[in-house]
Amino acid sequence: MTRLIDRRMGIFLTGLFILTVALPIGNLWMEGKPVPSYAVSLMGKYLCYALLAVALDLVWGYCGILSLGHGAFFALGGYAMGMHLMREIGTRGSYANATLPDFMVFLGWQELPWFWHGFDMFWFAALMAMVVPGLLAFVFGWFAFRSRVTGVYLSIITQALTYALMLAFFRNEMGFGGNNGLTDFKDILGFPLQSDRTRVGLMVASALALAGGLLLARWVTRSRLGQVLVCVRDAESRTRFLGYRVEHYKLFIFTLSAMMAGVAGALYTPQVGIINPGEFSPANSIEIVIWVALGGRGTLVGAALGAILVAFAKTLLTGWMPEFWLFALGALFILVTIALPKGALGAIEGGLGRLRPRSTTATKEARA
């Protein structure tokens, strides 16, 4: 049994820690503000993506379930938090209505829909950001895994799931602000969202969530259960004939992953200041898959790194030449699939291993 924090996890968490200490210092306490505030929020956003990538890696990298709809769980978490932030606006909205968000007043609604109740409380919204995605994943997985839908077919219906949700959330009657989504947030837990300190706080919270998510994922994957997940991925029917109820394992990891994605979404919304149905778009979900593939599936840390690097490249490229980004992403994906099947992390570790292969294998054998 390997350690919970192995070398790659240790290096990543150390880097994450340094970042979470250095950025706030540079932003809040240093002369001349070497770290601009937008950079803090940007990093916070990347860290949410990284957590989302870890969630996908759990199901895809370890259990072989290629979900092309993980953006849906992320967006649902984001909406849950967005609903709370809308309720927090209160009388500061354009229509100064204490209970109804602006868009409801605009639509001429008289009272709050039932599913908006409770979201005035932060703890409830935070809970729902996990429960709603988790419940959807559980119900969806219950039917899909029990009827043994696998492979491409499963990927297609996960894609359909997020697409259907996108169409639904675009409708004004759904009660989630239609195509404008939820925005104009003022504060969270009493802290103004525009202030530097709040931004730093949210970024640090995202870093903690990512670290927690990584450790949880690592704990799960190195347990006996994690080994069974790999069995399901590599030889599903063999696993069944050994007496493992494969659908239960898939359901467990799929639900856990969806909840993790929901947390990422809930942290994302206050940092970008808006959540709209575009987050459900199938292209977003496909991008998550690309992060994980680029970083290295089945490595957790690689998935997180992949998300951060690709999102960073996207920020640079879309600012520089926006129309070029999708081509670059596609090219990158093809390149990695052909040249680095184990992802960037696999390639780096493979390269390091080749530099000093004898010493490491020899010591390993000596220890064994």
Place this chain on the structure above:
Amino acid sequence: MSRPQLLLDGVSRSFDGFKAINNLSIVVEKGELRAVIGPNGAGKTTMMDIITGKTRPDSGKVMWDQKVDLTRMDEADTARLGIGRKFQKPTVFETHSVEDNLRLSLKGGRSVWDTLLHRRTRAEDARVAELLDLIRLSDARNRPAADLSHGQKQWLEIGMLLAQDPQLLLVDEPAAGMTDAETMWTAELLKSIAGERSVIVVEHDMNFVRELGCKVTVLHQGSVLAEGSLAHVSAMPEVVEVYLGR
């Protein structure tokens, strides 16, 4: 004094009008070693699918230990009941080590919570060491299963079956792709397993079946054509015609 471990009675199953299994009846005693032979398409694999709950029969009875109805169960149920199945193409968990392959197969908790909170025990270590010894893979215990030779994978899979501590082993063409020496040793291994457990071996290789020296059931078009010793069935003209003569 008959103690049937497994009983198939008048079992039929068709796929799109094709009768893969047609009124098949077989009885396997506790501790018996049985070889099942038959030409391609005789229904050998479908028979195994029905016994393990992968396929449901259209009609007929499949009884386990005279009391449990296997037709209502799925693969995981039958595995937990004590039926181990070895596939024709050796199927092991390639990325796991040889040792982990056995550990994952050991009899024990199979639920999500059991495995999430599982801790190793001394008894498990001892059983794994014993099995590694039996299947002659002690030296390879830390190697990924993907590194094993074809024959070694077959043995590992048999070891995984034994780790489950099954009452009945269904073994599909274990000798396929093996060298002569490996084939002989595999026959010895299966003979040593029988007695304590029932073993059904599906095989094409006549030398291997001869080596097993057990009762033989000849399948043809989904039902039993002949049953008895190899010498007995190979002397029957109808068997020679459908199978051995070709």
